[in-house]
Amino acid sequence: MRVTIIGSGGVGGYFGARLAQAGNDVCFVARGAHLEALQKKGLILKSIQGDVQIRQARFVSNLADAGPADLILLAVKAWQVAELAPQIAQLMGEETLVLPLQNGVLATEELTAALPADQVLSGLCRIISYVEGPGVIRHTAVEPSIVYGFRDPALNTKAARLKTLFEQAGIKARCSEHIEADLWKKFIAICVSAYLALTRSTYGELRSCKETRAIMQALFEEVAMVGRRSGVLIEEDFVGKTMALIDTFPPETTASLTRDIWEGKPSELDYQNGAVLRLADKLGVDVPVNRFIYHSLLLMERRARKEL
Structure with missing residues (x-):
C-alpha cells in the first residue's frame, strides 16, 4: 500500500x-x-x-x-x-x-x-x-x-x-x-501532560505523591464530566481505570506536551486543557483544576509562540 x-x-x-x-x-x-x-x-x-x-x-x-x-x-x-x-x-x-x-x-x-x-x-x-x-x-x-x-x-x-x-x-x-468515546477516553488521560509540565515532574513522581495524585484524579474527573455532558459514553469507573493505567507507565517517562513546554516550544496546551475549558464554558460547568493549570502555563505558551 x-x-x-x-x-x-x-x-x-x-x-x-x-x-x-x-x-x-x-x-x-x-x-x-x-x-x-x-x-x-x-x-x-x-x-x-x-x-x-x-x-x-x-x-x-x-x-x-x-x-x-x-x-x-x-x-x-x-x-x-x-x-x-x-x-x-x-x-x-x-x-x-x-x-x-x-x-x-x-x-x-x-x-x-x-x-x-x-x-x-x-x-x-x-x-x-x-x-x-x-x-x-x-x-x-x-x-x-x-x-x-x-x-x-x-x-x-x-x-x-x-x-x-x-x-x-x-x-x-x-x-x-464507538471512536468518539475512544478518543475521549484517551483525551482524559493525556490532559495530565500539562500538570506534569507545571510540576516539572515525571509520571512516577506525580503519581507517588499523595497531594499531586489527588489533583491528577480531580483533573481526570473534570474532563470525564465534560465528556459526559457533551454526550459521550464514559463509564463511571473510567477515571479509576485511567489512574491504574498511569500507574503502569515507566516512572521516568513524561509526555510530548510536557517536554515541549519545558523546552520552550509551542505545545498542544490549547488543544488539551484549553479545549476542556472552552467546552466546559459552552456547557456552563466549572473545571477549576484544568482552568488553573491552563492559566498557569498560558504565558509560557504565548512566549513560545512569540505572542508576548
Whole structure:
C-alpha cells in the first residue's frame, strides 16, 4: 500500500518505519535537520520491540512531492491540522483514507471542513516515543497500537483493509464502532501532560505523591464530566481505570506536551486543557483544576509562540 506519513516525529516516524519494514511504499514528510538526516542515512528506529533502519522509503519536505497515497497518516501537532487540510486534499484520490493521530478530540472536525467526510477517519494511538536526534526515533514504552473508525460506523467497511495493513507491520490495531468515546477516553488521560509540565515532574513522581495524585484524579474527573455532558459514553469507573493505567507507565517517562513546554516550544496546551475549558464554558460547568493549570502555563505558551 502507498502510505504518506505527514509528521515524521515520534509517532509518525515509528508507525511509518514499521509500515516500510513490512514492505509498503512509504513516503515521509519532514523538515530541517531531521529531513537531511533521513535523506542521508534513512530512518533509524530504536525500539523496545526491535531496532530497524529504513532506507527503502522516500523522504520529502513538501506535501506536493509526496504524490498520491492510499493512506495518509497525519502525525503533526494538533494546531497544524486545520492549516494542512487543504494541502492534503491535493494528494487524495477517490479511495484515499486520511487517518489523524493527534492528541485531543478536534482533528477530524477540522479535517472534514476541507476533505470528504467519508474519507476521513478518527483515530488515536498509544505509544511513548520521541525524536532522539535528527533521523533517529526512540520508542521507550507502551505496546504501539492504533484505534480508528469513522464517526459514522456504517462507513467502517471502507477501512477494513487497514487492520490487515497494520497487523502485518506488527502494529496492534482495532477498528472501533464507538471512536468518539475512544478518543475521549484517551483525551482524559493525556490532559495530565500539562500538570506534569507545571510540576516539572515525571509520571512516577506525580503519581507517588499523595497531594499531586489527588489533583491528577480531580483533573481526570473534570474532563470525564465534560465528556459526559457533551454526550459521550464514559463509564463511571473510567477515571479509576485511567489512574491504574498511569500507574503502569515507566516512572521516568513524561509526555510530548510536557517536554515541549519545558523546552520552550509551542505545545498542544490549547488543544488539551484549553479545549476542556472552552467546552466546559459552552456547557456552563466549572473545571477549576484544568482552568488553573491552563492559566498557569498560558504565558509560557504565548512566549513560545512569540505572542508576548
